[in-house]
Structure formats: structure tokens, C-alpha cells
Amino acid sequence: MNTRTALARLTDVATQQGVPFVRRLVEGARRAAEELELRLLGPDFESRARVLFERDGGSDPFGFDARTARQAAAVSAFFHRMYFRTEVYDVDRVPAGRVLLVANHSGQIPIDAAIIGCALFFDANPPRVVRAMVEKWVATLPFVSTFFSRVGQVVGVPENARRLLEMGELVLAFPEGVRGVAKPFMKRYQLEEFGHGFMRLAMESQTPIVPVAVIGAEEQYLSFGNVKWAARALGIPVFPLVPQLLVPGGALPLPTKYRLFFGEPMRFEGDANDDARVADNAYVVREAVAHLLRRGLLQRKSVFF
Amino acid sequence: LNQASAEELGTGEGAVVVTGSCGRLGKRLVRRLHRVREVIGIDRKPFVDRPSDVVHHELDARSKKVREVFKNGVGALVHLGVMHLPRGDFAEHHARNVIVLKTLLEHVVEFRVKKVVLLSSANVYGPRPDNPQFLTEEAPLLGAGPFGEIRDLVELDMVCQSFFWKEPAVETVILRPANILGTVKNAPSNYLRLPMVPTLLGFDPMVQAVHQDDVVTALLRALTPGLRGIYNLAGPPPVALSRALSLLGRRTVPVPHAIARLGIDRLFRLGVSSFPAPELDFIRYVCMVDDSRARSELAYSPAHDIESTLHAVDEERWVGSAV
Numbered sequence A: 001m002n003t004r005t006a007l008a009r010l011t012d013v014a015t016q017q018g019v020p021f022v023r024r025l026v027e028g029a030r031r032a033a034e035e036l037e038l039r040l041l042g043p044d045f046e047s048r049a050r051v052l053f054e055r056d057g058g059s060d061p062f063g064f065d066a067r068t069a070r071q072a073a074a075v076s077a078f079f080h081r082m083y084f085r086t087e088v089y090d091v092d093r094v095p096a097g098r099v100l101l102v103a104n105h106s107g108q109i110p111i112d113a114a115i116i117g118c119a120l121f122f123d124a125n126p127p128r129v130v131r132a133m134v135e136k137w138v139a140t141l142p143f144v145s146t147f148f149s150r151v152g153q154v155v156g157v158p159e160n161a162r163r164l165l166e167m168g169e170l171v172l173a174f175p176e177g178v179r180g181v182a183k184p185f186m187k188r189y190q191l192e193e194f195g196h197g198f199m200r201l202a203m204e205s206q207t208p209i210v211p212v213a214v215i216g217a218e219e220q221y222l223s224f225g226n227v228k229w230a231a232r233a234l235g236i237p238v239f240p241l242v243p244q245l246l247v248p249g250g251a252l253p254l255p256t257k258y259r260l261f262f263g264e265p266m267r268f269e270g271d272a273n274d275d276a277r278v279a280d281n282a283y284v285v286r287e288a289v290a291h292l293l294r295r296g297l298l299q300r301k302s303v304f305f
Numbered sequence B: 001l002n003q004a005s006a007e008e009l010g011t012g013e014g015a016v017v018v019t020g021s022c023g024r025l026g027k028r029l030v031r032r033l034h035r036v037r038e039v040i041g042i043d044r045k046p047f048v049d050r051p052s053d054v055v056h057h058e059l060d061a062r063s064k065k066v067r068e069v070f071k072n073g074v075g076a077l078v079h080l081g082v083m084h085l086p087r088g089d090f091a092e093h094h095a096r097n098v099i100v101l102k103t104l105l106e107h108v109v110e111f112r113v114k115k116v117v118l119l120s121s122a123n124v125y126g127p128r129p130d131n132p133q134f135l136t137e138e139a140p141l142l143g144a145g146p147f148g149e150i151r152d153l154v155e156l157d158m159v160c161q162s163f164f165w166k167e168p169a170v171e172t173v174i175l176r177p178a179n180i181l182g183t184v185k186n187a188p189s190n191y192l193r194l195p196m197v198p199t200l201l202g203f204d205p206m207v208q209a210v211h212q213d214d215v216v217t218a219l220l221r222a223l224t225p226g227l228r229g230i231y232n233l234a235g236p237p238p239v240a241l242s243r244a245l246s247l248l249g250r251r252t253v254p255v256p257h258a259i260a261r262l263g264i265d266r267l268f269r270l271g272v273s274s275f276p277a278p279e280l281d282f283i284r285y286v287c288m289v290d291d292s293r294a295r296s297e298l299a300y301s302p303a304h305d306i307e308s309t310l311h312a313v314d315e316e317r318w319v320g321s322a323v
Helices: A002-041 A047-053 A065-083 A111-123 A134-138 A145-149 A158-166 A198-204 A228-232 A275-299 B024-033 B064-069 B091-112 B146-165 B188-191 B214-222 B241-248 B259-269 B279-281 B292-297 B304-313
Strands: A086-087 A099-103 A130-134 A170-173 A211-216 A259-262 B016-021 B039-043 B053-058 B074-079 B116-119 B169-178 B179-181 B196-199 B209-211 B230-235 B249-254
Touching: A002 B188, A047 A065, A065 A111, A065 A145, A065 B169, A086 A198, A099 A111, A099 A275, A099 B024, A111 A130, A111 A211, A111 B024, A111 B039, A130 A134, A130 A158, A130 B024, A130 B064, A130 B116, A130 B169, A134 A145, A134 B304, A158 A170, A158 A198, A170 A198, A198 A211, A198 A275, A211 A275, A228 B116, A228 B188, A228 B304, A259 A275, A275 B292, B024 B214, B039 B064, B064 B091, B074 B091, B091 B146, B116 B146, B116 B214, B146 B169, B169 B214, B179 B188, B179 B304, B188 B279, B188 B304, B196 B241, B196 B279, B209 B214, B249 B259
Parallel strands: A086 A259, A099 A170, A099 A211, A130 A170, B016 B039, B016 B074, B039 B053, B074 B116, B116 B169, B169 B230, B179 B209, B196 B249
Antiparallel strands: A211 A259
């Protein structure tokens, strides 16, 4: 019975060599996945993620949801650690309790906020959740608005910031606003005028301000300007001209290297209704961010490495 | 001043005139109030299962006879008789609601009534993308924009506010509760009672709800002598709309906003649905209130948690003496 022996030999091969081979393959793939996960999320991801679950017991009035935040952290870890290979300097300068982070804003889409969030979640000890103040227009977008509120982002009105600071949260503000995000490539690392709202809040609640410089975001999308009439026609805040979007795969930002510089905490006192004083103080913070930017740019050898 | 215990809530001198006393909320208020105080109800409908010590006048609030009711000495007025008919003639509807309130306030001044309580709504602030998460009483009343019926409510609220300043001798209280849930027939309760609840695809705002009985308690607290002001009422801590619907065990149908808007508008015109299209913004943007003032000054705190508040919409609606 030739066929039978042939079949028997086939089963022999399958059980003695095939199965171990497949098992090795699966084992190898699993080990690689674990290694990747370890490299991405770090050895202490679970303990860090516990902070998300412990912080409010599921009753955050702004709609923060620990489960969604955990998933979002795992996904953005890829961008933080592998894609942009963020280098974080002096994150331990962020004091405990309520703090206002003030950063330069850039990059056409607010990836800088996500990376700052990652830095404080993955690189700070203990990990903290950043509550960024988001442009109001975002609240009109389906999915985005819901996702943002689930991961702790908040519509950028002073009342919300005040409430978050009262709750002892870490609030991130971009006083340049949309003007900053929409900056064309020619104006990279030149700060726009700062709004004064953040300073009024910091003065009335005596919140320390930590200036933050984000380097790398300004080159991720090369914008050649803002088409104002198109933005107005579409009802969106800006319509940047980004030619790379026409290239296949160009929707992804360029893999520039991100560098985050945290400054010394700054404390401001005085009457928050004194507009001249507020403006002066806001200027001081703007200079602090500009200084961090200059220092970072001098230090950097390449945009991509 | 406001430390009244549960038994003596609503006590004070003189009878209380309750307009809209045969509404679902009105009945609940009357049933609790008549135990501590003389109650006079005014409503167009007959009060079928009225407690025997409640005087009921089957009157249209515009009628001249309403003045007679005030003649015999009245201690307080609780105005619940605001007409909400999304399909009515808008101009007539508006004139009616505003004129009724203004006339009632004239009677209040003429007969030196000590207290006026208006049940307004947190909806007067309006759901907007740039709303702060929690609106305080000082926030502008922007709800009027796209909503016909809320425009009425905003004007009533404003009439009452100017009355508050004009007549310091009268203790005027305006209550602005978040979505009142229960056996009441209002848009949020009706929405939650739908067998299949449409939601907007990609939108899931945080929402607040107040149990109808907590609103009644707040109305009683508002009758405390010496108290005047504007108070938001928020109920238990807010939840995401999706969470509220899953707590209720409802099936949901997410619909893209543009389609929902067209569809609801069509249905409303055809008379199939009673939800006007602009009301979609209530399930799209936040419209929540900060009620810390009511909690400190009115000593208000909701007795019902979020689950029992939500489940109140499923309670038996047709038993008259449910209280």
C-alpha cells in the first residue's frame, strides 16, 4: 500500500518537523511582539495605567474615561517612542499639584499636545494626565470631539481651565492658539503673540506656570501658507497648503525628531484684573518659551536625528 | 434661614397659588405642598383626583378671574403653567406665555404677594460647542438662537429677572433645572422613552438629569421665607449620554448629524415626531449647569442617584396617585 506509507510519512513530517517549526515561529513572533511592546510601552506600563483608573473612579465631570485613555496611550506610545523618538528634558521640573503648562503650538495638527501628554504619562514620575485646552471648533466635529473628551481634553474656555485647576489638574495651554498650529514653514519657531487668558488664570489661582518648548513639530508638515477664503468657505479655522498630502503616504507627518524642554516653574502674583500687569507677565512667559526654543535649536544637529 | 427639615419644607404664611397645577409636575408639587400649607391651583384642566383641602380654579391663566384668586390674600405664587406646544402658532404661543406671566406679576405687586417662584430651565443657556462644561447662573441665556420654544422660556426667564430687580420687596426665585426626568411629558423624558433611541454618530456629550421629585423638593425649598435669587439645579453627577442610555438598557441607532437633521425635520413637518430639528443640539453639545449656589443657599441636594433618576421615565404614567 504505497499511498498509505506515503501518507504516513507525510504525517511523520508534519508532526515531527512541521509542528515544532510552527511552534517556534509562533513563539518567535510572540517574543518579538512582547519585545516590541516592552520597548514601546516600557516595563511599568500597567502600573502607570493604574494611575488613569485610580484618579477619579470613573466620575470625571469632563468625560474622561480611563479605558479609552489607556488605549490611546498605547497607540501614541508608538509615535512617542518610535516614530518621533521624543527626547524629554527636565520633565521632573513639573511640580506636583495644579500646574499650567504653556507651550509653543505648531504642526498643522496638534500632535504636539499628544506628545506632551505622552511625556508626562511615560517619562514623568509619578505619571500624570495632561488636560489640554482645545480649540472650540473641535467640539463640532463628530468622533474627534468625543474622543478628545474621553482622553481628558477640554474645550478651551476660561471657566473649564479654572475648574480643572481647582481640581488640582495639570492643564496644558497653547496661548498662540490656532495661529500657532497654522504657522507656515517659513515662520517656524517664531512665536506668535500670546493670548492673555492663561496668565489671568494663573494669577488669580496662583498656579505655577511651566514653560515648554516643543522642537520637531514645526517641520512635520511643510505648510506654504493659509488659504483664508477656502477656510472661510468651509467653515474651518485654517486651510493650510500642505503639498506633501498629495504624495501617497504623505498624510503621515514627517518623522522628525521631537525634543521637549521643560523650563523652571514660574510663579506670578498680583491683581489678575490689572491688564497691563497681565500682559507684561504673559510676555515674560513668552520669552521663557522662546529662550527654551533657542537653546533647543542650537543644541540640535539634525531635524530628523 | 434655609435649614428647614424635610417635614417643614414649604411652610410660610398665606396660601400658595400654583399655576399649571394639573400638569404632571404640578400635581406632584400640590400633593406635597398641601400637607403643610394652603394651596390654590389654577389650570385649564379639571383636577380629577384633587386632595380635598386644595382649592382648584378651572381657569385659563389669561382670564380676568385670576385676579379674584389673588384678592383674598396670597402668600406665594409658583408659576409652572408655561405652555409648551412645539406645533402651536409660534406668535400666539409666545404672546400667551409672556402675557400670562406679566399679568400674574402685576397681581403679585398689586396684592403684595411675598414670593414668586418661576420654574425656568437650564435649556435657556442653550447647547453650544463653546459652552463651558458647567454654566453658572451668570452665563448669558443663548438658548434662544435656533429654538422657537426656548425663545419663549428665555423671555419668561428675563421678564422674571427684571422683576427680581424692579421689585426688591418681592422674594423672586428662578429655578433653572437640568433635564427633568420622570413621568413628566417633556422632550428629554420623551426622548428616553423611545423604544429605539437615535443618537448622533460620533457625538456623546455629558448630560445632566434631575428627578422630578428632586425638582419638587427644590420648589418647596424655594418657598422658604427670606430666600431670593436665581438657582441652577443639576441633579446627580453627569454621565455621558451613551452611558445613560446603556444604564436604561435602550437600543440606540447612531445617525450621522446631517441625515438626522433632515430626517427629523421631515418627520416633524409630517407630524410623526414631536422633536423639532434644532433640538438635536441637545444630544450633540454640552449644556450642563453648576448648581453650587443652590446647594449652599437652598440646601438643595438631589435625593435620587443617576440610575433612579433615569429609570423614573419608565415609571407607570397612568396611575394618577403615584406620589
